[in-house]
Amino acid sequence: MTILECIDLRKEYLSGENKTCAVDGITIQFEQGEFCAITGPSGSGKSTFLHLISSLEKATDGEVLYNGKKLSKYNDNQLSVLRRRRFGFVFQAYNLVAELTGYENIILPVMLDKKKPDEDYINNLIDVLGIKDRLEHLPSTMSGGQQQRFALARALANKPSILFADEPTGNLDGKSGKEVISLLKYVSREFGITLILVTHDIHIAEQADRILSIEDGKIIRDSKYLILENNNEKADN
Numbered sequence: 056m057t058i059l060e061c062i063d064l065r066k067e068y069l070s071g072e073n074k075t076c077a078v079d080g081i082t083i084q085f086e087q088g089e090f091c092a093i094t095g096p097s098g099s100g101k102s103t104f105l106h107l108i109s110s111l112e113k114a115t116d117g118e119v120l121y122n123g124k125k126l127s128k129y130n131d132n133q134l135s136v137l138r139r140r141r142f143g144f145v146f147q148a149y150n151l152v153a154e155l156t157g158y159e160n161i162i163l164p165v166m167l168d169k170k171k172p173d174e175d176y177i178n179n180l181i182d183v184l185g186i187k188d189r190l191e192h193l194p195s196t197m198s199g200g201q202q203q204r205f206a207l208a209r210a211l212a213n214k215p216s217i218l219f220a221d222e223p224t225g226n227l228d229g230k231s232g233k234e235v236i237s238l239l240k241y242v243s244r245e246f247g248i249t250l251i252l253v254t255h256d257i258h259i260a261e262q263a264d265r266i267l268s269i270e271d272g273k274i275i276r277d278s279k280y281l282i283l284e285n286n287n288e289k290a291d292n
């Protein structure tokens with residue numbers, strides 16, 4: 056089932072006389088539960104594309120549909136509710152609130168939504184992420200890997216249907232980076248969450264079900280169709 060799609064999506068930035076087409080007409084569907092990695096050189100439009108499909112930025116042209124509904128029909132308030140309830144975000148910067156403990160950071164989005172945290176679910180997340188012994192600590196006393204695990208728990212606290220991650224291991228050493236990626240994979244599978252992850256690390260991308268390669272704002276390769284093409288060629292022979 057398609058959960059998210061975009062049609063001829065375009066984003067242009069104007070700076071003075073210069074026009075940059077950061078996303079240049081992308082049409083694609085994401086299936087519920089899939090783990091899709093987006094790769095490409097620096098400046099190719101990966102982050103811009105992720106921001107457009109997650110409604111953090113508005114497109115110059117084209118449409119994004121979540122569960123078949125056009126995001127252009129949502130007002131700003133409806134978009135922020137959608138992001139808070141259905142989407143989770145993890146970035147290179149952990150963006151934890153410095154004054155709050157680890158646990159308070161995790162449940163912050165649930166509290167902002169004036170909901171009661173699902174304690175069983177959150178305790179399960181805490182176990183899976185291995186952060187039980189840091190719950191009462193402030194972010195400044197945690198390592199980068201620990202902070203990113205808390206950021207991940209916070210992103211998942213509302214049981215999102217899609218988790219958007221932009222270079223989530225960019226600030227981590229190789230070992231913590233690997234751990235965060237296996238946790239991302241594990242939780243997305245365990246909780247049936249669609250994972251859309253931007254990375255320039257090919258070893259990380261190779262762990263995904265599907266790899267999209269972006270260059271100059273266009274998708275130049277989609278492993279899903281390469282696999283389909285190969286199968287068709289085999290069938291033809």
Ligand SMILES: Nc1ncnc2c1ncn2[C@@H]1O[C@H](COP(=O)(O)OP(=O)(O)OP(=O)(O)O)[C@@H](O)[C@H]1O
Nearest residue numbers: 068070075077096097098099100101102103104255
């Ligand atoms: N707010 C902005 N204003 C003007 N130009 C922008 C803006 N954001 C991005 N761009 C331009 O759009 C293009 C795509 O940028 P984007 O950040 O999406 O690339 P990226 O693939 O994520 O790169 P990186 O791997 O370095 O993070 C670049 O040419 C960039 O300079």
Ligand SMILES: [Mg+2]
Nearest residue numbers: 101102103221
């Ligand atoms: Mg980027």
